[in-house]
Amino acid sequence: MLSRIAESLYWMTRHLERADNTARVLDINVVYMLEADEGATEEMQWRPLLTIMGADELYEELHPDGRVTVQRVIHLLTQDRNNPGSLLLSLKLARENARVVRDRISSEMWEALNEVWLSADKHLKTTLQPWRAAEFYAFIHRQVAAFFGLTQSTMMRGQAYGFMALGSLQERADMTARILDTRYHLLLPDLKLVGSPLDYYQWGALLKSLSGFEAYRRKYQGGIRPIDVVEFVVLDTDFPRSLAYCVDGLERALARIGALPDGAVPERLAALRRHLDGATPQGILDLGLHEYLDDFLGLLADLGTALQSDYFEAHLGDDAQ
Amino acid sequence: MLRQFQSGGAGQIQMQRAGQAMAYHEFYQDDFRPRDHYRPMWEHIQTTGQQILGAKARDAHLTLHTEGVTFTVYSNDEEGIERVWPFDILPRIITAIEWAQIEAGLKQRIRALNLFLKDLYHGQRILKDGVVPPELIYRGKDFQREIMDITPPHDIYTHISGVDLIRDEDGRYLVLEDNLRTPSGVSYMIENRIVERRILPEFFARYRVRRVEHYPALLLQALRYLSPRGAEDATIVVLTPGIFNSAYFEHTFLAKEMGVELAEGRDLVCRNDKVYLKTTQGLRQVDVVYRRVDDDFLDPLVFRSDSELGVAGIINAWRAGNVALANAPGAGIADDKAVYAYVPDIIRYYLGETPILPSVPTYQMTDHQDRMYVLDNMEKMVIKAVAESGGYGMLMGPSSTTAQRAEFARKIEENPRNYIAQPVIQLSRHICYLDGELESRHLDLRPFSIYGSDIEVVPGGLTRVAMTKGSLVVNSSQGGGSKDTWVLAD
Numbered sequence: 005m006l007s008r009i010a011e012s013l014y015w016m017t018r019h020l021e022r023a024d025n026t027a028r029v030l031d032i033n034v035v036y037m038l039e040a041d042e043g044a045t046e047e048m049q050w051r052p053l054l055t056i057m058g059a060d061e062l063y064e065e066l067h068p069d070g071r072v073t074v075q076r077v078i079h080l081l082t083q084d085r086n087n088p089g090s091l092l093l094s095l096k097l098a099r100e101n102a103r104v105v106r107d108r109i110s111s112e113m114w115e116a117l118n119e120v121w122l123s124a125d126k127h128l129k130t131t132l133q134p135w136r137a138a139e140f141y142a143f144i145h146r147q148v149a150a151f152f153g154l155t156q157s158t159m160m161r162g163q164a165y166g167f168m169a170l171g172s173l174q175e176r177a178d179m180t181a182r183i184l185d186t187r188y189h190l191l192l193p194d195l196k197l198v199g200s201p202l203d204y205y206q207w208g209a210l211l212k213s214l215s216g217f218e219a220y221r222r223k224y225q226g227g228i229r230p231i232d233v234v235e236f237v238v239l240d241t242d243f244p245r246s247l248a249y250c251v252d253g254l255e256r257a258l259a260r261i262g263a264l265p266d267g268a269v270p271e272r273l274a275a276l277r278r279h280l281d282g283a284t285p286q287g288i289l290d291l292g293l294h295e296y297l298d299d300f301l302g303l304l305a306d307l308g309t310a311l312q313s314d315y316f317e318a319h320l321g322d323d324a325q
Numbered sequence: 326m327l328r329q330f331q332s333g334g335a336g337q338i339q340m341q342r343a344g345q346a347m348a349y350h351e352f353y354q355d356d357f358r359p360r361d362h363y364r365p366m367w368e369h370i371q372t373t374g375q376q377i378l379g380a381k382a383r384d385a386h387l388t389l390h391t392e393g394v395t396f397t398v399y400s401n402d403e404e405g406i407e408r409v410w411p412f413d414i415l416p417r418i419i420t421a422i423e424w425a426q427i428e429a430g431l432k433q434r435i436r437a438l439n440l441f442l443k444d445l446y447h448g449q450r451i452l453k454d455g456v457v458p459p460e461l462i463y464r465g466k467d468f469q470r471e472i473m474d475i476t477p478p479h480d481i482y483t484h485i486s487g488v489d490l491i492r493d494e495d496g497r498y499l500v501l502e503d504n505l506r507t508p509s510g511v512s513y514m515i516e517n518r519i520v521e522r523r524i525l526p527e528f529f530a531r532y533r534v535r536r537v538e539h540y541p542a543l544l545l546q547a548l549r550y551l552s553p554r555g556a557e558d559a560t561i562v563v564l565t566p567g568i569f570n571s572a573y574f575e576h577t578f579l580a581k582e583m584g585v586e587l588a589e590g591r592d593l594v595c596r597n598d599k600v601y602l603k604t605t606q607g608l609r610q611v612d613v614v615y616r617r618v619d620d621d622f623l624d625p626l627v628f629r630s631d632s633e634l635g636v637a638g639i640i641n642a643w644r645a646g647n648v649a650l651a652n653a654p655g656a657g658i659a660d661d662k663a664v665y666a667y668v669p670d671i672i673r674y675y676l677g678e679t680p681i682l683p684s685v686p687t688y689q690m691t692d693h694q695d696r697m698y699v700l701d702n703m704e705k706m707v708i709k710a711v712a713e714s715g716g717y718g719m720l721m722g723p724s725s726t727t728a729q730r731a732e733f734a735r736k737i738e739e740n741p742r743n744y745i746a747q748p749v750i751q752l753s754r755h756i757c758y759l760d761g762e763l764e765s766r767h768l769d770l771r772p773f774s775i776y777g778s779d780i781e782v783v784p785g786g787l788t789r790v791a792m793t794k795g796s797l798v799v800n801s802s803q804g805g806g807s808k809d810t811w812v813l814a815d
Contacts, residue, residue, distance in 0.1 A: 038522050040533035040814035135526035204539045221584030225549070225559065227542060 009105055010167045011316040016101035018171035020117070023094035024148040025179040029053060030081060030091075031141035032212045034134060036205065037074065047072040048190075055186045056179075057081055057089055074134050082137070083128040091144070092128050095121050110158040113151060120147035166260030169253060170311065177250035178304055183213050184237050185297040188230070204228060211237075214245045234293060235285040247300060251276050254307070261315075268310035276303045348751035348767065349496040351417060362420050362813065365531035370415075370763075373527075379761055381524045382414050388523060394516045396801055397571040410513055411806035413757040416521060416528065417768065417788045418811045427490065427498055428782045430682030431774055433672060435486055438503065438659045439776065440675040442482040446473055446655060456674050457667050461691070464742045465664065466712040467506070467657030469620060471627050475644050477653045478551040481776050484651035485544070485615075487511070487787075490682070490770045492753035499750070500682050501769060503660040503668070504714065506652060507617045510787040511540055511773045512575035513807060515582075518785070521809035533814040535784040540773065541582035544615075547777025548583075551649035552612040560609060562588040562602060564616040566634045571802065576617050590618070595638030598645040613649045614639070620654050662711040662745045663689060685750055690741035699746040700737070703730045706746040707797075708737070716800030723749055724796075752797055755808070757790060767791045769799050770810065784812035 030053065037049050050072050054060045059080060066086065067076060083092045099121040106114055127140060152172075159165050187210040191203075207228040211217040214237060223240075224232045241248045254273060263270045279300055288296045352367075354360045359367040370378070386409065394410045419427075444451050445462060452459040462468050487508030489501040518537055522529065545561070552559035565576035567589050580587035586602060593611065594601050601608035616623060622632040627640040642648045658664060666687035669680045688695040688706075699706055703722050710718030720733045737744050752767040759766075772786035788808040789799035799805040 034526070035522055038526055038529035038534070039536045041536075135530070138523060138526060204542050205536060218581065218584070221582070223584070225545070225561070225584060226557070227546065 005163050005167075007316050009108060010163070012101040012104040013108065013164055013167040014171035014311070014316070016098050016105065016117075016171065017168045018175045019094045019098035019101065020148055020151065021172045021175040022089070022179070023091050023098065024145060025176070025183075026057065026081060026089075026091045026094065027141040027144040027148075028215065029056060029183065029213045030078065031138055031145065032209050034074075034078070034137045034141065036209050041205070046074060050074060050077045052186045052190055053077055053081060056182045058182075059087060059089060062087055078132060078134055078137055082132055082140075092124060095124050095144075105164075108164045110154065112154045112158055116147065116151040116154055120144065120151065123147070161260065163261050166257045167315075169257035169260070173250045173253040173257065174304065174308060174311075176245060177247055177254075178301065180214060180237060180245050180247060180250070181297045181301050181304070183210065184234075185294055187213070188233075188293055191230075207233065216243055216245060219243060231285045231289060234288055238288065238296075239280065239283060239285065248280050251280055264314050267314040269307065269314045272303070272307040272310040276300070276307060279303055347494045349492050349494055349753040350765065351492075351753050351755040351768075352765075353756075362418055366416070366418070366528060369528060369531065375761060378414070378758055382758055384524050385412050385414050385520050388520050389516070392516075393574070394513070395574050396513075397569065397573065398802055399571060410516065411792065411801070412517060412520060413759075413790055413806055413808045414521070414525060415756060415758055416525075416809040416811045417755055417770075418532070418813065419770075421813050421815050423498070424784060424812045426681065427772065428784075430498070430500075430680075431488055431772060431782050432780045433676065433678060433681050434488065434500065434503070434668065435483055435774055435776060435780055437672040437675045438486075438505065438668070439481060439483050441671045442653070442656055442659050443480050444675075445658065446475065451671070451674055454674075456670050457664070461663055461667075461742075462658060465658045465661045466743075467620065467655070467661055469628075469655035469658075471640065472644075472653075472655045477643070478553065478646075478649045479778075481551070481651075482653040482656045483659070484547060484551075484653075484776050485511075486652075486774050486776070487771045488774070490772070491685075491750060493750055496753065498682060498770075500668070500684050501750075502662060502665060504771075505660040506657045506714075507572075507619065508771070508773070509572040509575050509617075510771055510789075511783075512578035514773065514783075514785060514787045514810065515540060515578075517787075517807055517809040532811060534811045535814050537783050537785040540775075540783050541579060543775050543777070543781055543783070544579070545583040545585070547775045547781075548613045548615055548649075548651060550777045551651065553646055553649060554610075554612050559612040560602065561585045561613045561615065562593070562611055564588055564590065564593070564614050564618055564636075566590075566618050566622065570617070572617065579615070590633065590635045593636045593639070595636060595642050598638070598642045598647055600636065600639055600642045600648045611648060613651065615651050620657060623654060657712065662687075662709050663691075663742065666745070685747045688746040690737050690744045690746065695746075696737065696741060700734055703734065705749060707749055708733055708744055708746045710743055711745060712743075716798055716803040716805075719798075721749075721797065749797065752791070752799070755788075755790070757792075757806075757808075759792070764794070766794070766806075767797050767799065768808070785810045 033049065033053060054063050054077060063080060066080065080087055081090060084090050087093070099117055102109065102114060102117050124144060132140060155168065191206050208217055210233065211220050216236065220236055223236065236243055236246065238247045240246045241252055243249055258269065258273060352359055352363050389412060390409045395407045396410060398406045398408060441451065451457050452462060483505045485508060487504040487510060489504065490498050491501045492498055515538055548561050549556040549559045562585060563576055563580040565573060565587055567573070577587055588602060592603055594603060600611045600614065602611050618634050621629045622634040624635050624637060624640040625632045626637050639648065640654065643650050665684065666689060669684060672678060672680045688699050690696045690699065704725065706722040708720040708722065720729060752769055754765040755768050756763045757766045768788050768790045770786050770788050772782055774780055774782045788810045789801065790806040790808055791797055791799045792804055792806045
């Protein structure tokens, strides 16, 4: 397969996965901020989203007065042209990459993706109002799910499929780690509130951001406990957004593609695997969740770099480094 | 209290008009001005405009339809008719001050009724002291002799209660009835909130509304608290009569929200006074059963032997202390409509306190004078069968026909213990958005309380609306609708 095609497949799903996660995280927040929360300010509700999306600095630049408001955060993360990570731009890039590989994906997949881009673009010609936002995010979430569903049912399993899986799972692992890290550290000071409604809603929001609330409840009958959340989100290989699940999937995807004999990817992936193997929820908390996730994100970034050099830059020749 | 009303010819159905002008209006303080706490909402309705409101009402219906939020109306054929949950988009708003009184009143009432049940099934002091007449209890359909002297975990009988409240002409909250057996509606309370948030988020921006969605978490906590083998790894099930039950949606909803199994009677089996779930891995012991099956059908060995919905031996397992049942069998005697008249005395007797929430005056048909008075004034009365629910077995005097009144008079003479009567109370009214118009309709309120290590009342409840103009019947099974209920944080 052409390196360029491989790269486009990878970025198509990676951007799409990002758009989906962005929509979900925003949606949960929009819906959750509607009711009274004892003592939570607008800033407390919305700053974490900037952190999760890595948009803190950009926000400072755009809003020197430093006030964090719903309207501004929604605008920046959803449609601001200055934000390379905005939902709208993610969809645009997903579609542009899809155009490049149109002949490699099924026509149903292309149509689904094209449709989500066209509707989002039309919808976001004007500023998205907070009370219209939930509806919009839910729509995006459904459309992206339709694309991935069609991928499952219409796409040949082979190298192309492997690169798509790599893109989507790498982005997913990245987002899961950020969501857990950011939200967990906001909630930790509140451990005295365990069992109170506020706590239930806050931890619930964390799990809902990962579409894991219902599954978690079924598995852990003892309410929401920090140590269980860590086990579930980091190590549960049955939960399709956990770090362990993503790494399993990355290994399977690499097996479809075939590793290069002198490539850097297998070693990077093995490092991620080592990071997870043997970890226990208690061990992670003892070491410090933030440190653990930080290391994980570092290793994940290394994998991205290795993919770039092993597969995507090959077409530039040796002297292009 | 009630205006006399011109009775029509025989067989002609009259619409209730009496006292219409006197019903308390939740929304308006006079002909033109909304009450203070409704003003922000009113301004918003004005600026939103008809067209958008109409679109939102359609969205709400569509959402409920797509999500399969339904209830079943029993009909003559086996199946029953599944209907989309009827929802009015304009919320009902309760101020923090009003709520504080409701909450205190409900806690007091539930605490007393629970002590009453414990007493009835153990020493019966209250009967010996002559506070409640023994024959009233012994003739009650829901007094279960079979469970005398059984001590349920932590002495709790009424784990989940839904007490119906109405407001009289002065806006005072009164208790209309207690539901202590298998009260339903809590899933609709939560679904109403979810839909309201989706379709009217801009309304929320103007208020500080308290949350209700942690109800299933509170329920799970209370159920685990009952587990005989300790809360840590308790196996809990929701026991449903099955898909034809009118509240089946709610049973699935609660099981899913709590992350526990939804079981039918045939999924459970008793061995050596223990209850087990039949699983693909063999039998698994059950610690707590949140049962949504009525006493009668719960255990064919103890109650109705022809029941196929229950679990043979579950009462013995409960007696042996190997399983907890919520709500406890036998709790129904405390929400018997004839016992209702004695609840203020029950509160005074066990707690030594003055009842916080008043009751509706109630005539006992077993009392000769009461009965004569009611039979002479049937068109001014609501007559209720004592152990029915869901608006069944009821006569609405003002809108009844001569034939219907004659039939009820006969039934009362035949079995006076089975009926009580109350004066028609004008339920309060509220605006609803119906077919593009704002119209006023009568409504009530069912808040939900959970009794675990303490009593918790979830700040909200199910507001039920009588959708027919002038009607006072709010039950869903009788065509009632609902509203999201907002309790304000301050």
